[in-house]
Amino acid sequence: xxxxxxxISPAFAEGEAATISGSGLGxxxxxxxxxxxxxxxxxxxxxxxxxxxxxxxxxxKKGDEIVTNGGVIGVVKSVDESFAMLEIANGVIxxxxxxxxxxxxxxxxxxx
Numbered sequence: 041x042x043x044x045x046x047x048i049s050p051a052f053a054e055g056e057a058a059t060i061s062g063s064g065l066g067x068x069x070x071x072x073x074x075x076x077x078x079x080x081x082x083x084x085x086x087x088x089x090x091x092x093x094x095x096x097x098x099x100x101k102k103g104d105e106i107v108t109n110g111g112v113i114g115v116v117k118s119v120d121e122s123f124a125m126l127e128i129a130n131g132v133i134x135x136x137x138x139x140x141x142x143x144x145x146x147x148x149x150x151x152x
Contacts, residue, residue, distance in 0.1 A: 097138045100124060105145040108136055113150045127152060 100106070104116045106126070114126030117133060124141065127133050129152060 096144060097141060100138065100141065100144075105147060105150040107142050107145060109140050109142045112136075113145065115150050115152055 100116060100119050102116055102118060105113070106116060106124075107113050108126075112126070112128055112134075114128040114134070117125040117127050119125075119138070122138060123135050124138055125133050125135055
């Protein structure tokens, strides 16, 4: 017996091989429960946010005050299929992708 045997008990092999017990269905239940938890905590909220963002982009119109993903606040001057023109200061207009628009702000938020 050495010092390591006092700290960690040694593992000895059994005489017979261990048998696998239980059915395949019983082993599948924890996996299904894990998927259900992932669905309700991760997948479903992400799909809901994506749907709301798509609705925001389709309802975008001239005069809306928005914030881009980069944090730029501006007023929409025109919208086409893929891009929007934003006025971020007096006479300063930039072109951004509609996917880069993060949220719509209440009227009067952009002091331009």
